[in-house]
Amino acid sequence: MERRARIIILGGGPAGLTAAIYAARAGLRPLLLAGLQPGGQLTTTTEVENFPGFASPVQGPWLMAQMQAQAELVGAEIACDSVHAADLSVRPFRLEGDAAAYRCEALVIATGAKARWLGVPGESALSGYGVSACATCDGFFYRGKSVAVVGGGNTAVEEALYLSSLAAEVTLIHRRDTLRCERILGDRLAARPNVRVLWNHVVEAVVGDAQGERPALRAALVRDLAAGTPRELPVDGLFVAIGHAPETGLFRNQLPMDDAGYLLTVPGRTATAVPGVFAAGDVQDPVFRQAVTAAGSGCMAALEAERWLAAALPAAA
Numbered sequence: 332m333e334r335r336a337r338i339i340i341l342g343g344g345p346a347g348l349t350a351a352i353y354a355a356r357a358g359l360r361p362l363l364l365a366g367l368q369p370g371g372q373l374t375t376t377t378e379v380e381n382f383p384g385f386a387s388p389v390q391g392p393w394l395m396a397q398m399q400a401q402a403e404l405v406g407a408e409i410a411c412d413s414v415h416a417a418d419l420s421v422r423p424f425r426l427e428g429d430a431a432a433y434r435c436e437a438l439v440i441a442t443g444a445k446a447r448w449l450g451v452p453g454e455s456a457l458s459g460y461g462v463s464a465c466a467t468c469d470g471f472f473y474r475g476k477s478v479a480v481v482g483g484g485n486t487a488v489e490e491a492l493y494l495s496s497l498a499a500e501v502t503l504i505h506r507r508d509t510l511r512c513e514r515i516l517g518d519r520l521a522a523r524p525n526v527r528v529l530w531n532h533v534v535e536a537v538v539g540d541a542q543g544e545r546p547a548l549r550a551a552l553v554r555d556l557a558a559g560t561p562r563e564l565p566v567d568g569l570f571v572a573i574g575h576a577p578e579t580g581l582f583r584n585q586l587p588m589d590d591a592g593y594l595l596t597v598p599g600r601t602a603t604a605v606p607g608v609f610a611a612g613d614v615q616d617p618v619f620r621q622a623v624t625a626a627g628s629g630c631m632a633a634l635e636a637e638r639w640l641a642a643a644l645p646a647a648a
């Protein structure tokens with residue numbers, strides 16, 4: 332079976348759903364393919380406190396269900412198919428999903444990015460209950476508390492600096508004896524009185540207690556690579572900052588990407604190097620990676636796609 336749509340939006344997170352709302356309201360009858368994680372990364376978290384419009388915290392899965400309902404209400408079609416191949420050299424573009432093949436004149440790529448996790452025992456059970464991969468998202472919950480950051484690159488140091496203004500103390504856990512960040516960041520970190528670095532240490536497990544019906548982080552089990560024996564480091568929050576992987580494998584050798592695999596767009600816009608292909612959200616954003624910035628660029632992508640379709644294919648409008 333081959334399905335055709337004027338515009339396909341690949342990804343059902345904040346970027347894709349916002350693009351769908353704008354494209355539907357522009358009369359483009361978009362088809363959104365939501366993949367294996369409809370709603371995107373926010374469906375894996377608990378409280379979201381920084382998405383504008385809500386006076387009190389909302390649950391991530393609830394917020395995404397609202398966005399999806401809004402997109403459907405204004406006329407977007409949402410399918411849960413996952414795309415495993417794409418050909419941007421033909422027109423209309425061709426996508427191959429697990430359930431069907433697709434053709435579209437314009438494509439918005441909003442496939443997001445995944446945080447890299449440590450993969451140690453306890454980490455996934457305590458994710459959202461003390462373990463996080465985003466200081467900007469969750470740091471506020473640890474005001475005046477004790478937190479640790481795992482990693483030693485730019486991201487880890489930036490996360491530690493951000494947290495040092497909120498938390499009482501920050502421990503950076505790094506498996507080497509030097510940081511791999513820009514020097515200015517390392518200097519700033521060294522100047523913060525409430526930050527210390529555990530050099531040559533790794534996290535072997537994350538330990539929690541039951542607090543009513545919810546788990547709560549108690550400590551990171553850390554091991555000094557030189558000394559050997561693990562010990563518990565008591566912490567209220569643990570931030571894993573060992574990098575992100577954008578979901579761009581489908582477009583390798585078809586669209587320009589940076590060294591880390593993020594899609595490159597025209598500066599300040601969402602247009603990629605292929606006319607008619609737009610990128611929005613975390614898949615093209617190694618810097619901010621927030622739901623609201625993803626939604627903002629989803630809006631931009633839909634508006635740009637609409638203008639491109641009107642100019643390039645006016646007969647079909």
Ligand SMILES: Cc1cc2nc3c(=O)[nH]c(=O)nc-3n(C[C@H](O)[C@H](O)[C@H](O)COP(=O)(O)OP(=O)(O)OC[C@H]3O[C@@H](n4cnc5c(N)ncnc54)[C@H](O)[C@@H]3O)c2cc1C
Nearest residue numbers: 342343344345346366368371372414443612613620621622
């Ligand atoms: C635990 C956690 C907590 C967070 N908390 C906050 C917070 O409090 N506030 C905040 O602003 N941000 C938070 N973030 C960050 C925020 O979730 C992301 O910035 C945002 O979700 C990015 O949106 P996106 O639409 O670009 O991508 P994503 O949300 O990653 O969505 C990607 C979508 O693409 C789909 N997809 C991927 N590959 C394919 C494919 N081949 N075919 C079809 N579909 C595909 C996926 O199924 C998914 O629907 C958090 C992130 C995490 C992981």
